[in-house]
Amino acid sequence: MNPKLLLFFLLFLLQTTGNAQVLLSGRVLDEKNRPLPGVNVYIKGSFDGSSTDTEGKFSFTTSEKGTQLIVFSMMGFSSQEQVITLGEKEVSLPDVFLGEEFNQLNAVTISAGAIEASDEKKSVILRPLDIVTTPSAMGDIVGAFQTLPGTSTVGNDGRLFVRGGDASEVGIYIDGMRVGNAYGTTAGNVPTRTRFNPNLFKGTFFSTGGYSAEYGQALSSALALNTKDLAIRSQGDLSVMSVGGGYSHTLANEKRSLTVSGNIFDLKPYQNLVKQDFDWERAPYGVDLEVAAQQKTAKGGLWKILARTEKGGMELWQAQPGIEGRGVLIDLTNTYSYAQTNWRKAYQSGWSLFAGLSYSHNTDLINLDGVNLKRTNQLTHGKFSAVYDFTEKISANNGVEYFRNDYQEALVLEGFKRNFGENQLYLYSEWDLYLSQNLVFRGGFRAGTSTLADQNWLDPRASLAYKISENGTLSLATGRFQQMPPENFRVLNPALQNTVSEHLILNYLYQKEGRTFRAEAFHKSYDKLIRFEGIPQNPQNLRNEGEGFARGFDVFFRDRETLKNTDYWVTYSFVDSKRSFNQFTTQVQPDFAPRHNLSVVVKHFVVPMKSQLGLSWSFNDGLTYTDPNLPGEMNSKTGTFQNLSLSWSYLPRPNLIIHGAVTNVLGHENIFGYSFAQNPNEQGQFESLPIGQGAPRFLFLGIFFTISKDKNANQLNNL
Structure with a gap:
């Protein structure tokens, strides 16, 4: 060697x-x-x-x-x-x-009562794009949500009704801030729409019950709309429609963006071409202006501003049963403003902070057959919340909220007015405990106080979810929910207390490769509902004496995988609801709670035609009403409601979209109830008139053009 x-x-x-x-x-x-x-x-x-x-x-x-x-x-x-x-x-x-590692993507999430609708969530049920392209929705946010489980279509109203609850029992939020008067003001039996454009939002959270302690003052549901963070590019968007037009311009860079939008609509030209069943003196019209701004702040914060103002109106003759002639003339003018600002920031230390302030102002001027009524609503909402992740398995969400509510009714010529103002303060705390990768518990409470009602309350809430398989989750949710009565009741009796509901929900959710199956059973109890004597237009002796229940189940299936270029979903809801409320002395099925509700939505993209074809079909088994010619209350029922709608979206160029839609293609005669004369005729019968649709069907045509350096940009890029 x-x-x-x-x-x-x-x-x-x-x-x-x-x-x-x-x-x-x-x-x-x-x-x-x-x-x-x-x-x-x-x-x-x-x-x-x-x-x-x-x-x-x-x-x-x-x-x-x-x-x-x-x-x-x-x-x-x-x-x-x-x-x-x-x-x-x-x-x-x-x-x-x-300890078992917690992974946000794989960990179990609570799905009882909750429907997430955000591209950032694993559970995508309804995206902003779905709202725009659902044929029956006609671009209305609530119209699209009426195809989801737990909801009911009440065709002469247009608002969101959830699991046997009235539309006033649904709270609507934008970026966590409560929106006052979220629907446009309309005449009786003329359906309304939400005020806000779906293009504003990046996603939504829709609860059919058992929702988080962060949201309150709603007996049935919370609909939370989340605005976009930063616009992805500078661009202009021009729209020309059969009902009006508008323009939106966006300036954007990596740190900030600003969007200014203006729209005008007027149904008069359309109604001159398409025969209407309603007797319009002046077709609905309106104009709006909207500003949305976003700014990245130092070290990862985000500041947003949203402001909107609008004005519109209508004049309508409403025939009266048993009286000849055109009936009563209703002249309505509405002005509305909404503004909010909010800031949020996540810190590496585990803290996430949010602060927001919003203000809503609504004024209605109503001339009812010569009687001038002025109605004013104002809502101010301030909120601060702090989320802290103690560990990857323990998180707490704590917050404080303040509401100032002012309401006034006035007979202008007579100089008579009545009003109220009140302050409400809330505290809430909610804790998420990830006991394992497959088991999560959420518990919390919401406490509130009202200066007008001189009332304090504490509502517990709890949810539990268990991942029973790789793709399946079982959830349970329960809690108590309270809500002050509608303003038009409180102005008559300021001492009215909260109405109360308790929820119990069992949910199963299965998700795999573009398919979602959701089944949910529920039970809701109602207590301290408002009852009175007389008629709803002139109630007497208002008090918290009503009670009731709503129970049932709903199923939802969505599939985006089986059929190429096709997305479809099917929803069925069963609701058994009864309550003693308003002028009713016994427990009745409300006229806004059909027992059986079914909807089908199908969207198919045809590549050679550069087109998306859409179909939606809605059905319910009819609405209850009281026929004074028969004994009892809510003793009759309308025929079934059916609406088959079709749409066609054509993209001849990436920055040009032509969209057409038609509702109730088959012209089904949908009746939503009957109005009866106050006094019987000579034969002892109360004469009646049906409450129906404004027209057999509605047609829409729109052309949407985008101006941008990116020639492939269009309005769909933002949804």
């Missing part, structure tokens, strides 16, 4: 034997004291280490000395580091326990 090579090996062996080896040993267990095999155990910054055996034991030698970090890591479990001191002696470590 080469002498130099031999000398090298001798020196190497002497050096190795000179560095004494220390034996490290121990055991690694999971949170249930079970051995964890296959855990990697090593000294950080060295090559010394090993893995645990089937009993969770490990041992290895190292020549490292002094203070060292020993690391324990295994896929699916949270890594752990320990400080050890190495000397000349053997080191036997105490048992090490590794």
Whole structure:
């Protein structure tokens, strides 16, 4: 052997034997004291280490000395580091326990009563794009949500009705702030729409019950709309429609964006072409202006501003049963303004802060057959919330809210007015505990106080979800929910207390590869509902004496995988609801709660035609009403409601969209009830007139053109 090579090996062996080896040993267990095999155990910054055996034991030698970090890591479990001191002696470590790693993408989420609708969520049920392209919705946010489980279509109203509850029992929020008068003001039996354009929003959260303690003062549901953060580009959007037109312009860079929009609509030209069943003196018209701004603040914060103002009106003759002629003339003018600002920021320390302030102002001027009524609503909402992640398994959401509500009614010519103003203060706290990757518990409360009603209350809420398979989750939610009565009742009796509802919901959710199946059973009890004598237009002796219930189930299935270029969903809801409320002395099925509700939505993209074809069909088994010619209350029922709608969206160029839609293609005669004369005729019968649709069907045509440096940009890019 080469002498130099031999000398090298001798020196190497002497050096190795000179560095004494220390034996490290121990055991690694999971949170249930079970051995964890296959855990990697090593000294950080060295090559010394090993893995645990089937009993969770490990041992290895190292020549490292002094203070060292020993690391324990295994896929699916949270890594752990320990400080050890190495000397000349053997080191036997105490048992090490590794907790299951929490992964936001794979962890179970609570789905009872909740329908997420955001591109950022794994559970995508309804996106902003779906709102625009659902044929029966005609671009209305609520119109699209009426195809989802738990909702009912009340064709002569247009608002959102959820699981046997009145539309006033649904709270609507934008970026966490309550919106006052979210629907446009309209005449009786003329359906309304939400005021806000779906292009504003990046996603929504829709609850059919059992919702978070962060949202309150709504007996049935919370609909939370979340605006976009930053616009993706500068562009202009021009729209020309059969009912009006508008223009929107956006300026954007990496740190801030500003969008200014203006729209005008007037149904008069349309109604001159298409025969109407309503007797319009002046078709509905309106104009609006909207500003939305976003600004990134220092170190990752985001500040938003949204402001909107609008004005519109209509004049309509409403025939009266038993009276000849055109009937009563209703002249309505509405002005509305809404503004809000909010700021949010997430910190590396685990804190996420939110602060917001909003203001709504609504004025209605109504001339009812020569009687001038002025009605004014104002709502101010301030909110601060703080979310803190104590660990990856424990999170708390705490907040405080303040509401100022002012309402006034006035007979202008007579100089008579009545009003009220009140302050409400709320505190809420809600905790999420991820007990494992498959089990999560949420518990909390919402406390409130009202200066006008002189009332304090505390509402507990709790939810539990268990992941029973890779794609299936079982959830349970319960809680108490309270809501002050409508303003037109409170102005007559300011001492009215909260109405109360308790929810119990069992939910199963299955999601896999573009398919969603959702089944939910529910029970709601009602207490302290408002009752009165007389008629709703002139109630007397208002009091909290009503009660009732709503129970049933709904199923939802959506599939975007089976059929190429096709997305469809099917919804069925069964609601058994009865309540003693308003002028009713017994428990009756409300006229806004049909028992059977079914909807089908299909969208198919035809590539050679550059077109998306849409179909939606809605059905319910009819609405109850009271026929004074028969004994009892809510003793009659209308025929079934049916609406088959079709749409065609054509993209001849990327920045040009031509969209057409028609509702009630088959011309089904939908009747929503009957209005009866106040007094019987000579034969002792109360004459009646049907409450129906404004026209057999509605047709819409729109052309949408985008101006941008990016020639592929269009309005759909923002949805």
